[in-house]
Amino acid sequence: MTYSASAFLKKSVCFAAALIFLLSGIVPSAGAEEKFAIYPPLPSGYSSIKVFDREGRFVGRIMPAEKYWVSIDRIPRFLQNALVAVEDARFYEHGGIDIRGIARALMRDVVKGKMAEGGSTITQQLVKNRYLSGAKTLDRKIKEAELAIEYERKYTKKQILEMYFNEIDFGNGARGIAQAARLYFDKNPEELTDGECALLAGVPKAPSRYNPLGKPAKVTARRDVVLQRMVELKMITRRQQKKLRAHPPTVMQPGKDPYCLAHIRGILVDKYGPQVIEQGGLDVITAMDLNIQKLAERTLSEGVKRISPGLQGALLCLDANTGDVLAAVGGVDFDKNSYDRAFTARRQPGSAIKPLIYAAALEKGITPGSIWNDAPVAYNRGNNEVWKPQNYEKERFGDLTLRRALAYSNNVVAVKLLDTIGVPYFIDFAKPLGLSLNPRSGLSLALGTDEVTLKELVSAYTPFANGGRRIEPRLITRIYDRNRHTWTENPPSAAPVLSPADAFVTTQMLKDVMVYGTAKSLRKFSREFPSAGKTGTTEDYRDAWFVGYTPQLVTGVWVGYDKPQPGGRSFTGGAVSAPIWGRFMRSVLAGRQAVDFPKPDTVVSCTIDPATGFLAAPDCPVKQNEFFIAGTQPTEYCPKHGGVAFKPMSAVPPQPVQNPQ
Numbered sequence: 159m160t161y162s163a164s165a166f167l168k169k170s171v172c173f174a175a176a177l178i179f180l181l182s183g184i185v186p187s188a189g190a191e192e193k194f195a196i197y198p199p200l201p202s203g204y205s206s207i208k209v210f211d212r213e214g215r216f217v218g219r220i221m222p223a224e225k226y227w228v229s230i231d232r233i234p235r236f237l238q239n240a241l242v243a244v245e246d247a248r249f250y251e252h253g254g255i256d257i258r259g260i261a262r263a264l265m266r267d268v269v270k271g272k273m274a275e276g277g278s279t280i281t282q283q284l285v286k287n288r289y290l291s292g293a294k295t296l297d298r299k300i301k302e303a304e305l306a307i308e309y310e311r312k313y314t315k316k317q318i319l320e321m322y323f324n325e326i327d328f329g330n331g332a333r334g335i336a337q338a339a340r341l342y343f344d345k346n347p348e349e350l351t352d353g354e355c356a357l358l359a360g361v362p363k364a365p366s367r368y369n370p371l372g373k374p375a376k377v378t379a380r381r382d383v384v385l386q387r388m389v390e391l392k393m394i395t396r397r398q399q400k401k402l403r404a405h406p407p408t409v410m411q412p413g414k415d416p417y418c419l420a421h422i423r424g425i426l427v428d429k430y431g432p433q434v435i436e437q438g439g440l441d442v443i444t445a446m447d448l449n450i451q452k453l454a455e456r457t458l459s460e461g462v463k464r465i466s467p468g469l470q471g472a473l474l475c476l477d478a479n480t481g482d483v484l485a486a487v488g489g490v491d492f493d494k495n496s497y498d499r500a501f502t503a504r505r506q507p508g509s510a511i512k513p514l515i516y517a518a519a520l521e522k523g524i525t526p527g528s529i530w531n532d533a534p535v536a537y538n539r540g541n542n543e544v545w546k547p548q549n550y551e552k553e554r555f556g557d558l559t560l561r562r563a564l565a566y567s568n569n570v571v572a573v574k575l576l577d578t579i580g581v582p583y584f585i586d587f588a589k590p591l592g593l594s595l596n597p598r599s600g601l602s603l604a605l606g607t608d609e610v611t612l613k614e615l616v617s618a619y620t621p622f623a624n625g626g627r628r629i630e631p632r633l634i635t636r637i638y639d640r641n642r643h644t645w646t647e648n649p650p651s652a653a654p655v656l657s658p659a660d661a662f663v664t665t666q667m668l669k670d671v672m673v674y675g676t677a678k679s680l681r682k683f684s685r686e687f688p689s690a691g692k693t694g695t696t697e698d699y700r701d702a703w704f705v706g707y708t709p710q711l712v713t714g715v716w717v718g719y720d721k722p723q724p725g726g727r728s729f730t731g732g733a734v735s736a737p738i739w740g741r742f743m744r745s746v747l748a749g750r751q752a753v754d755f756p757k758p759d760t761v762v763s764c765t766i767d768p769a770t771g772f773l774a775a776p777d778c779p780v781k782q783n784e785f786f787i788a789g790t791q792p793t794e795y796c797p798k799h800g801g802v803a804f805k806p807m808s809a810v811p812p813q814p815v816q817n818p819q
């Protein structure tokens with residue numbers, strides 16, 4: 159709404175008249191001693207929790223969440239003066255509203271033809287902050303003046319200032335001076351230096367414009383305005399001004415890893431209750447490597463934004479032997495959306511679940527060289543419902559080895575394999591790997607229909623990387639109390655869940671995924687750094703996964719939309735997540751020595767004919783080396799190519815296992 163100048167002038171005159179009427183009733187303040195603190199008093203030991211990475215580099219702070227009240231005698235005199243200087247120079251003289259200031263503001267408003275902010279005293283700002291909000295209307299202005307005058311009658315100047323300092327917005331979520339001093343300087347108010355006071359006094363006028371975490375030049379400029387006003391009002395000398403200008407205070411920057419800090423906060427609250435955050439004073443040492451963390455954030459964010467702007471992603475990198483969370487990225491933009499997709503979000507893993515089914519099958523004596531057929535199969539789900547699992551591109555291979563079926567992520571074979579070993583067996587097998595799957599999902603478990611977190615999935619792969627031990631991800635390694643005494647220690651926790659032979663043979667199969675399988679774009683990487691992994695793509699291309707590992711690191715990448723929606727036909731784990739994984743791992747491993755997975759004594763290798771699964775006979779057209787858990791290797795030569803049957807005396811079960819149909 160715009161006013162014509164004359165109409166506005168009329169309104170302004172009305173406003174002035176209303177004020178004069180109000181002022182005529184003023185009586186001197188009685189200095190009431192009533193209680194006006196609206197939060198509990200600031201405890202003496204109040205401080206933040208500091209978080210460090212594994213090398214002792216500062217990661218960030220976890221702040222107390224509650225608001226606390228500080229009495230005026232704990233607020234430095236310098237800060238009180240600085241605020242009065244910049245906000246309301248006649249604060250100690252006026253009775254709640256500043257007629258001279260209002261007159262000046264009105265003149266400005268008349269000239270501009272609109273109601274601008276101006277002439278607002280500290281008292282007016284306080285009552286506005288407490289009771290009033292919304293548009294800058296004339297009514298609201300009058301109400302504000304009325305309340306301000308009432309406050310001046312009821313409270314002393316000291317009390318008004320105390321309320322102001324405790325309630326006003328200092329930006330970035332800091333309400334009141336206790337939170338502001340903690341957030342920007344990690345101090346209690348009485349510990350603030352003059353320079354810090356001058357900086358803080360400039361904020362309440364416009365907390366987002368005068369943001370202390372903003373550009374340093376802007377922060378300094380605002381502080382200089384405050385100091386200049388203090389000189390003009392003879393609160394400080396030019397000499398003091400010069401000295402203060404020469405020593406700008408250092409503002410604490412926010413944490414470098416908000417997702418991780420939020421997660422650590424959650425762990426602390428779960429373990430010790432919310433009061434641990436309020437007491438503060440702890441140093442938390444994490445397993446994180448800040449360099450790897452930064453790499454992870456950058457690689458994920460670039461990779462995801464390259465595909466589509468609204469897309470989200472998560473990355474989790476564990477030390478394969480200790481479970482140390484070296485990097486955890488819960489999303490691509492914490493400020494816009496703080497939801498943690500690394501630890502909290504549950505999504506369908508799709509084919510990324512298959513290595514667990516294959517590992518379970520190996521334990522049952524089924525071998526990578528066994529021949530399977532992906533001919534369509536229909537399952538009766540009851541209620542006359544028939545389920546026909548399909549391969550992603552609806553392609554058919556016919557006969558293929560289990561090894562190839564995994565590399566190509568063949569759905570039909572995965573379902574047949576699960577059917578062979580049995581759903582209850584698989585569910586029991588997956589439990590110690592950290593996944594509790596729903597038996598009612600039935601055979602569709604083979605296609606990863608049960609939701610998991612990225613953390614669960616990556617942890618479930620740790621035994622493949624380290625020879626069979628499932629490692630619990632460890633984010634916090636140690637906590638010190640305020641005297642630097644160890645308060646709690648969190649050693650790695652591991653449990654053997656797979657035989658070393660099973661872990662090794664599964665890994666040997668998963669290497670093929672990166673050579674000719676669904677993540678063959680990683681072939682070059684896998685030649686330089688022995689590695690294995692599996693893609694996952696869910697129905698309608700909603701989630702794209704890649705979980706891969708070397709003997710040292712297990713890393714998982716998820717990409718998708720928070721509100722699941724199809725990503726399009728090219729939105730697959732191999733096309734979307736594997737390249738992000740590859741770029742990240744390449745950077746982390748750059749300059750490190752490549753190591754291969756050590757072969758345990760309980761694994762044997764034989765040359766087989768991959769077309770038949772038997773030991774290769776001299777005339778077999780294709781011969782291939784294959785690994786077997788000792789005792790499960792084939793013992794007969796390929797009959798199709800003139801092999802001579804050789805039956806050992808020992809009672810080895812007949813091999814290979816044929817596709818049960």
Ligand SMILES: [Zn+2]
Pocket residue numbers: 767769770774775777778779796797798799
């Ligand atoms: Zn043959």
